[in-house]
Amino acid sequence: MFFQLAWRNIWRNPKRTLILLTAIVIGVWSMIFLGALMRGISDQMVRNGIANLTGHVQIHLRGYRNDPVVENSILQPGKLEEVLAGALPKEAHWTERVRVYAVASNARHSIGVTLVGIDSAREAQVSFIGSAVTQGDYLQPGKGNGILIGQSLAEKFKTELGKKLVLMALDSKGDNASRAFRISGIFRAELEAIEKQFVFVNLDTARQMLKLKGGISEISILLPEKSATEAVVQSLRKQLPVGDSLEVASWLDLLPFVTAVMELYDGFIFIWFLIIFIAMGFGIVNTILMAVFERVREFGLLKALGMKPVWIVRQVLTESFLLLLVGQVLGCIFGLVSVALLARNGIDLSAFAEGLEYAGMSRMIFPVVLVKDVVMANLVVFILGVLVSLYPAVKAARFTPVEALART
């Protein structure tokens, strides 16, 4: 009956209630929606970063990250390979690469690129390139002079499959090395910059060209979903034989920009929550206070009839509880439905692709709903909503029956 009473009281002034409900709905909705969008963007950035050759964990020779030249290569990765085989979780994948700056040229153009020598079979399990080739074929171990280039580079060079491309780079002796390749595949990537930046050749070919023997530039490790990157990093640091000459870094270290952006987004979300809440909080206090002052007589009557002050507080809180409940349920439904609708096709931002690329964002954004975010948003609204209603509720409980009933 108290629920019933509260429910009916809410609808005594339907217009006011609807306005307040709308505010709550919009608030919760926007919190969920915006949160999902931000999560989607930052998730995508992380995923792009990781798939774009970073992986979850990388191992380099100390110094390589500051100066990624051939001299800073890991010359004898044999021991390392043994440790990796034992130290990583079962479903983890890892691969070795040679990675150096090079100049690519054909008859008409030349441009700076990053030459990546890959173990084609292993690489395919770690980074995007295994499934990114859209024309021609992925690298095959036997074919020494095959090269994969990005679509954008191909367009820029006005070249195509089967044509020649010459790469020049400094070898391990510091001499100029150059070699002609034949374009055996063209790949597409989430980011145009990737298509322009990277060219892929077989690991052995790259080693030959750079006179590296068995050396590599880096090891990239892809961990199974949800495994604790930091723990793996720690255990690798402990187990690596030549501990101090090698450097183990997680993607959080390797993609400082992405982590910074993620923190920024968290900040955004927090501020947005705050704004929403302040606006909503005032709305709630005002509305409930208005509703309470319109019913001074009634509260006096309730008290005269023997309702204790705490019961009156409870009664008023029940009213705002119901309002919050209805508003939040609707807000959640709208929020989740709109996110689901958008998630089906993603949000196409290719119109702004150029600008977004700087931020490492994809052309397509898929909002991501985290239960944590939804629960957080609702909890915040709910708890604070009830808290701010305490003020009018206590006010209502304070009306003395005599004064209240004296008013006509």
Added chain:
Amino acid sequence: MNIVECRGLKKTYRQGRVDVHALDGVDLDVVRGDFMALAGPSGSGKTTLLNLIGGLDHASAGEVVLDGEKLNLLSQAQLAELRLNRIGFVFQAYNLIPVLTAQENVEFILQLQNLPARERRERAMAILDDVGLEGLYGRRPAELSGGQQQRVAVARAIVSEPAIVLADEPTANLDSHTGQGLLELMLEMNEKKEVTFIFSTHDKMVMDYAKRLVILRDGRIAGERGKTE
């Protein structure tokens, strides 16, 4: 035993710099089962006296003993408890909770007393029948006439079988015919259920119905008619 005993009861309101002595030393005993009216000119202290007897307000001096309880010794919560369980109130107007139906208004008291739903419903309907409102259980106050509303208020006041019902000008907003009906009803409840009634009134007819009439003037008892026992 007396159900109400007032001793040297005073109530002073401060209005700006002036003290208004709404009650200025009232001694009054009311026997159980009485049907008593308080009369007197406007401002003589009738409402104030009823409020003090009902524990709605604190006396400035003196004491009220209601059904054996010294009211000035009770906390707010205890007073609320006392009002809920032993006192029924009928006010001049706006007696009912507007969003509840007649039946729900009556049940409300029983709900506060934590009675089970079935018993609540049965008792509420029975008492509404007693006050002549059968068939109107589901009406909201706005859908009832003034007289019918006051009947619901009386039903609510007596449904939990309180020791006493305090009614402040219950007929003031009713035409004389309707008012008479309400009085008949209260008298019937008084006789049938042995509920004590005290009401304040300006209404000659109410005074005629009362078994005992106490006249207030300037916060004091100025005279009285009827048996005191």
